[in-house]
Amino acid sequence: MTQATMPPDPLNATNPADGSSAAFTAERRLDQCLPGTRATISSVSDDGPVAQRLMELGLLEGSSIEIVRIAPLGDPMEIRVEEARLSIRKSEARHIHVVS
Amino acid sequence: MHTTRDAFRRVALIGNPNTGKTTLFNALTGLSQRVGNYPGVTVERKSGRLSSGAEIIDLPGTYSLAPKSPDELVVLKALLGEIPDEPVPDALVLIVDASHLSRNLYLVTQALEIGIPAVLALNMTDVAEKSGWKIDVAGLSRELGVPVVPIVASRGDGLDTLIGAIDALPIENPTPSSTMVPEFHAALDAAASRVSERFGAHEFLVRRALIDQGGSTEASLASRHGRAFIDALAHERTSLTQGGRSLAWREAQARYGWIHRISSTLATREARPKSATDRIDAVITHRVAGLAIFVAIMTLVFMTIFRYAAPLMDLIDGSFAALSGWVSNAFAGSTLGGGLIESLLVDGVIAGVGGVLIFLPQILLLFVFIAILEDCGYMARAAFLMDRLLRTCGLSGHSFIPMLSSFACAIPGVLAARSIRSTSDRLVTILVAPLMSCSARIPVYAIMIAAFIPATTMLGFLSLPGLVFASMYFLGIVVAIPVAWILRRTIARGEASTFVMELPPYRMPRVRGVSLRVWHAGRSFVVRAGTIIFAMSILIWAAGTFPRSSDVREQAEAARVQAEQTLEGESLEEELSAIDRRTATELLERSALGRLGHAIEPAVEPLGWDWKIGTAAVAAFPAREVLVSTLNILYGLEDDEETGLVERLRGETFDDGSRRFGIPAALSIMVFIALCAQCASTLAVMAREAGSWKWAVFAFVYMTGLAWIGAFVTYRLASLAGL
Numbered sequence: 001m002t003q004a005t006m007p008p009d010p011l012n013a014t015n016p017a018d019g020s021s022a023a024f025t026a027e028r029r030l031d032q033c034l035p036g037t038r039a040t041i042s043s044v045s046d047d048g049p050v051a052q053r054l055m056e057l058g059l060l061e062g063s064s065i066e067i068v069r070i071a072p073l074g075d076p077m078e079i080r081v082e083e084a085r086l087s088i089r090k091s092e093a094r095h096i097h098v099v100s
Numbered sequence: 101m102h103t104t105r106d107a108f109r110r111v112a113l114i115g116n117p118n119t120g121k122t123t124l125f126n127a128l129t130g131l132s133q134r135v136g137n138y139p140g141v142t143v144e145r146k147s148g149r150l151s152s153g154a155e156i157i158d159l160p161g162t163y164s165l166a167p168k169s170p171d172e173l174v175v176l177k178a179l180l181g182e183i184p185d186e187p188v189p190d191a192l193v194l195i196v197d198a199s200h201l202s203r204n205l206y207l208v209t210q211a212l213e214i215g216i217p218a219v220l221a222l223n224m225t226d227v228a229e230k231s232g233w234k235i236d237v238a239g240l241s242r243e244l245g246v247p248v249v250p251i252v253a254s255r256g257d258g259l260d261t262l263i264g265a266i267d268a269l270p271i272e273n274p275t276p277s278s279t280m281v282p283e284f285h286a287a288l289d290a291a292a293s294r295v296s297e298r299f300g301a302h303e304f305l306v307r308r309a310l311i312d313q314g315g316s317t318e319a320s321l322a323s324r325h326g327r328a329f330i331d332a333l334a335h336e337r338t339s340l341t342q343g344g345r346s347l348a349w350r351e352a353q354a355r356y357g358w359i360h361r362i363s364s365t366l367a368t369r370e371a372r373p374k375s376a377t378d379r380i381d382a383v384i385t386h387r388v389a390g391l392a393i394f395v396a397i398m399t400l401v402f403m404t405i406f407r408y409a410a411p412l413m414d415l416i417d418g419s420f421a422a423l424s425g426w427v428s429n430a431f432a433g434s435t436l437g438g439g440l441i442e443s444l445l446v447d448g449v450i451a452g453v454g455g456v457l458i459f460l461p462q463i464l465l466l467f468v469f470i471a472i473l474e475d476c477g478y479m480a481r482a483a484f485l486m487d488r489l490l491r492t493c494g495l496s497g498h499s500f501i502p503m504l505s506s507f508a509c510a511i512p513g514v515l516a517a518r519s520i521r522s523t524s525d526r527l528v529t530i531l532v533a534p535l536m537s538c539s540a541r542i543p544v545y546a547i548m549i550a551a552f553i554p555a556t557t558m559l560g561f562l563s564l565p566g567l568v569f570a571s572m573y574f575l576g577i578v579v580a581i582p583v584a585w586i587l588r589r590t591i592a593r594g595e596a597s598t599f600v601m602e603l604p605p606y607r608m609p610r611v612r613g614v615s616l617r618v619w620h621a622g623r624s625f626v627v628r629a630g631t632i633i634f635a636m637s638i639l640i641w642a643a644g645t646f647p648r649s650s651d652v653r654e655q656a657e658a659a660r661v662q663a664e665q666t667l668e669g670e671s672l673e674e675e676l677s678a679i680d681r682r683t684a685t686e687l688l689e690r691s692a693l694g695r696l697g698h699a700i701e702p703a704v705e706p707l708g709w710d711w712k713i714g715t716a717a718v719a720a721f722p723a724r725e726v727l728v729s730t731l732n733i734l735y736g737l738e739d740d741e742e743t744g745l746v747e748r749l750r751g752e753t754f755d756d757g758s759r760r761f762g763i764p765a766a767l768s769i770m771v772f773i774a775l776c777a778q779c780a781s782t783l784a785v786m787a788r789e790a791g792s793w794k795w796a797v798f799a800f801v802y803m804t805g806l807a808w809i810g811a812f813v814t815y816r817l818a819s820l821a822g823l
Contacts, residue, residue, distance in 0.1 A: 047346040049168050049314045050598050055352035056164045057600070058203050072387045073488035076497075076599055083200050085377075085603040087484045087497070092600060 030065070031077070031093035037067045039098035046095035054096070058082055065098060110155050110187065111266060114175060114211060115195035116204050117161035118604035120223045124195055124253035125158040126616055135620060138183060143174045144518065152267060157189070165210040166308060166348070167316040169521035176317065179214055180302055191269050192218035193262070198228035198235060198250070201367045205359045208244065209279045214304060217269040218246045221262055225250040232370040239366045245274070254610055279358040284350060291336040298332065299325045309333055310340070311347040377605040384481050394485055397478070401469045405462050405508055412461035420454030440645070448641030451729060453634055457626070459509060462539050464622050466508040470501065471617040475609035480601060487599050493581045494588030496599045499529040506536035510782040512621060514789050524594030528587045530790050531799050534782050535580040537573045537774055540724040544773045545572055547728055551746040552766035572774050579775060579806065640693070640719055640726070649690040656683040693719055707772065707808070708765035708815040720778045727773065764818035768811040776807035
């Protein structure tokens with residue numbers, strides 16, 4: 001169970017051109033993913049009540065997740081886990097790492 | 101052993117948010133509902149009667165039994181019988197949304213571990229079927245060990261079967277079943293029973309406190325058992341986790357492991373088609389269209405509240421005027437005419453209660469909108485759109501509905517803050533909600549604008565009165581942002597607000613659900629008007645009536661006698677009513693209220709006011725709109741003819757004959773009313789909801805301070821600008 005993960009290079013992650021090529025190799029933070037991304041959760045690196053709520057809602061290691069959209073004002077983001085649509089702030093999404 | 105239907109006296113209804121729990125509750129109970137409060141916390145307690153006579157309690161919606169807010173803690177404590185006068189329920193109805201079975205089963209697996217006989221209500225099976233779900237009901241029942249009843253609560257399908265299943269439940273409690281890994285479960289049980297024995301706390305609660313580090317259960321137990329309890333928990337946790345993953349992580353893994361195993365065969369579906377919700381959301385939360393639709397919906401809400409409620413409000417106003425007239429007439433024939441009792445009824449009770457009930461149409465309309473927008477799923481999207489904006493002042497999208505409601509009336513706004521999970525967010529929302537311009541400010545804005553703001557147009561299309569009116573609304577919002585920001589960093593510090601929220605699928609609102617919400621909101625408002633406002637009206641009337649100066653009354657009597665001797669016909673009538681008005685003004689000036697007004701004159705003079713306006717502002721403590729009616733009395737007018745008061749305000753002069761009031765004074769009064777806390781019922785509700793009178797006192801002090809400073813700055817700036 002890998003808990004500690006290296007955050008990916010933010011420049012790469014936010015750049016769509018590089019993001020697509022790096023997507024298959026790099027693990028990255030959920031808040032740095034672009035709308036339309038489908039990925040699998042690799043780790044939830046926090047133990048507080050917010051992380052517990054996310055786990056209760058089905059955001060577990062191994063769950064498939066889709067980034068649906070970012071709110072018009074840039075935050076929060078809408079994600080889909082199984083059938084549920086969730087709103088989650090980028091600050092909360094930071095604790096979730098995904099691989100494509 | 102089977103039992104009769106009398107055996108189940110108390111049934112608890114629990115489920116995730118957005119599972120149709122309230123719809124089921126409404127369908128089962130209808131108008132037999134009773135809404136109250138759990139003792140000591142501001143969580144609503146909704147109960148009703150089943151057709152079998154049993155009481156059914158609608159517990160707040162929750163995703164799990166790991167509480168993170170006061171209402172979720174109530175669910176846990178209610179199921180364990182840990183709330184005073186609330187014994188353990190005899191049966192549970194667990195409601196789940198058939199399209200979201202896996203996630204909903206999480207709470208179900210936790211609830212079944214308590215060991216209360218339960219029925220699973222599988223709701224919205226019609227929607228699930230349409231989107232391709234195939235659910236093996238018998239298999240699900242076998243795996244969970246409880247009866248499973250498919251229902252469609254909105255259509256009433258399956259409710260008879262559900263009630264039958266509740267009645268057929270065995271009376272004795274089942275052996276709690278656990279979906280957790282046995283070794284982990286055993287170790288957890290042993291730790292929980294050690295701590296529970298030492299502190300005398302409920303074992304299930306202790307188990308939750310152990311797992312839910314930083315949650316509400318831990319905080320609640322720690323406040324009762326102190327530091328030693330926290331230390332004991334920490335000790336047990338260390339030995340349970342042994343440096344590995346947290347207990348919360350292990351619980352989630354275990355439960356979802358079990359759920360995924362059973363649901364992979366019991367709940368299957370064909371390929372997911374793009375749902376209507378996806379298509380609607382592509383527009384509703386679109387970067388440009390989404391914000392435009394948001395603005396359009398808000399404009400529609402406000403237009404309706406302010407424009408289309410007017411005829412209804414006039415109707416109420418007219419009825420109360422007719423009632424006053426009828427009471428006065430009734431007294432005219434008796435020896436009590438013109439006396440204290442008539443004045444108490446007409447000027448105190450009818451004027452006071454009527455002045456508040458007039459806002460009922462606006463409040464009902466607002467609730468129609470809120471109920472529709474919430475039921476169809478739009479409110480969650482509005483919160484999603486607004487979260488970033490509210491975060492700038494330390495709040496979250498959850499504060500959006502309370503703020504919106506406060507534009508009609510702060511009371512439903514403060515009550516709506518109950519849904520906010522974070523305690524600090526909730527407190528700040530309650531404290532700033534009254535800064536939103538509610539409808540009670542409208543009469544004051546209207547009369548000041550009519551009297552002093554010239555009806556000119558700017559840039560060819562902006563009407564100046566309209567602009568001033570709109571800027572009063574913006575003032576509240578603009579002031580609330582820094583106030584919330586400061587409060588969040590000082591007295592209401594605490595964990596950073598979070599915004600993990602479900603965006604439910606769009607659904608057609610139900611007439612029954614909407615009308616029940618509106619009915620409850622209207623009823624509680626009328627009850628409040630009939631109690632708090634009724635009492636305050638009498639109090640203000642008494643302060644404005646006593647002590648009654650006998651000098652003034654003797655002089656008035658002498659003047660009347662003289663007039664009757666020297667005048668006759670119409671001129672006598674005119675003179676007599678002029679004497680009455682003068683007497684009323686002089687009596688008021690010598691009353692407790694009038695004296696208070698004179699005493700505070702030095703404080704209001706820098707704002708450009710005279711003692712009369714000062715008195716009116718103080719008298720407006722029960723409700724802001726009382727300012728207008730008090731000014732009417734103070735300026736010696738008989739009734740609420742606004743043009744009359746407008747003329748009098750304009751005509752008021754200094755001793756040297758120059759005009760007493762102008763645009764600066766009018767703006768200063770409006771700014772004061774926009775920011776002050778002159779609303780006794782809001783303060784009373786704030787005290788109850790925030791849990792202490794000290795918060796109401798705090799709100800009153802900070803808002804009055806802000807109002808005074810705002811009015812002072814406005815008056816000075818406007819005077820300097822030569823307005």
